[in-house]
Amino acid sequence: MSSFPTVRPRRLRMSGALRRAVAETRLHPSQFVLPVFVVPGEGVRNPIESMPGHAQLSVDQAAILAKEAEAAGIGSIIFFGIPEYKDEVGSSAWDPTGPVPRAIEAVATAAPELVRWADVCLCEYTSHGHCGPLAGEIVDNDSALPLLAQAAVVYAEAGADVVAPSDMMDGRVGVIRAALDEKGRNDTVICSYAVKYASGYYGPFREAAGSVPSFGDRRSHQMDPPNVREAIREAQLDVAEGADLVMVKPAGPYLDVVRAVRERVEVPVAAYQVSGEFAMIEAAAGRGWIDRDRVMLESLTGIVRAGAGIVLTYFALDAARLLEHAE
Ligand code: PBG
Ligand code: ZN
Numbered sequence: 001m002s003s004f005p006t007v008r009p010r011r012l013r014m015s016g017a018l019r020r021a022v023a024e025t026r027l028h029p030s031q032f033v034l035p036v037f038v039v040p041g042e043g044v045r046n047p048i049e050s051m052p053g054h055a056q057l058s059v060d061q062a063a064i065l066a067k068e069a070e071a072a073g074i075g076s077i078i079f080f081g082i083p084e085y086k087d088e089v090g091s092s093a094w095d096p097t098g099p100v101p102r103a104i105e106a107v108a109t110a111a112p113e114l115v116r117w118a119d120v121c122l123c124e125y126t127s128h129g130h131c132g133p134l135a136g137e138i139v140d141n142d143s144a145l146p147l148l149a150q151a152a153v154v155y156a157e158a159g160a161d162v163v164a165p166s167d168m169m170d171g172r173v174g175v176i177r178a179a180l181d182e183k184g185r186n187d188t189v190i191c192s193y194a195v196k197y198a199s200g201y202y203g204p205f206r207e208a209a210g211s212v213p214s215f216g217d218r219r220s221h222q223m224d225p226p227n228v229r230e231a232i233r234e235a236q237l238d239v240a241e242g243a244d245l246v247m248v249k250p251a252g253p254y255l256d257v258v259r260a261v262r263e264r265v266e267v268p269v270a271a272y273q274v275s276g277e278f279a280m281i282e283a284a285a286g287r288g289w290i291d292r293d294r295v296m297l298e299s300l301t302g303i304v305r306a307g308a309g310i311v312l313t314y315f316a317l318d319a320a321r322l323l324e325h326a327e
Helices: 009-013 016-022 059-071 099-110 141-158 172-182 200-209 229-241 252-264 275-286 292-306 316-326
Strands: 032-039 045-047 055-058 076-081 115-120 162-165 189-196 245-249 269-273 310-313
Touching: 009 016, 032 059, 032 099, 032 316, 055 059, 059 076, 059 099, 059 316, 076 099, 076 162, 099 115, 099 141, 115 141, 141 162, 141 172, 162 172, 172 189, 172 229, 189 229, 189 252, 200 275, 229 245, 229 252, 245 252, 245 310, 252 269, 252 292, 269 292, 275 292, 292 310, 292 316
Parallel strands: 032 055, 032 076, 032 310, 076 115, 115 162, 162 189, 189 245, 245 269, 269 310
Antiparallel strands: 045 055
């Protein structure tokens, strides 16, 4: 077996062109999904303090951002809604005049090349901030299911290409699939947040989306961080119920999970680089401690190298623009 000095791995690293030629992982803007928070009103841009560059946007402003995303070659956009009213069951989630359906309609016209995703959960819409109606202190799984399905149908009818249930109720993918099909929405894609951990990394999101639980936490439905075999089980169950795509979330601290799911299911795998991952990079870069652009691309490369073909990321726009100029 030949070795040094005949073999010198450094040879393939000597120029940018060589490195690009042998790169095993490539990022492309078409993989990115840009998360957007939509609020009622017009001309509204409320900056989100913990997420530099991001703001709660009214529908007209979201449409402007969608055009920029489309021009940068980004593949998809996903909407989260901040509603006009909240109640015990989260009924504003399935209001066809709510922020998410209206944003989807606006983007269908403003940026028709984008794949339109709608997050499906009730925590932005319930008065208590939990992901469904409560039975005592925890979410009542079975009574949440028809409500989630109703919301998914409303988003599909507004023109969502993908509905993405993030609630982690058991059985919701099957119930949503049946409800969509009953309305003739056979072609609406379901991307299940199949593997969503009860994570401290969601902090900035909950400020942005106004979905901080008024008491307790989400540990009775979201996954426990130590588990990876359970992640495969969750993903396989959702595929069996009809999920077209499965998601792992958060991404960076769970790359082993991304890899494990990739190896054990055949559907495309998405990963969500969540708000806390984004905020940590921004915060360190803001202090000059790390090079923002380098770490941004490195963090995304790691997620794709682990096995995610689709990445939801708050860096979508900046990363897409950087990749464009790198060519
Ligand atoms: C709603 C939802 C959450 C995120 C996406 N959908 C928050 C949560 O579960 O509390 C988190 C995304 C992020 O942190 O960027 N269920
Ligand atoms: Zn939720």
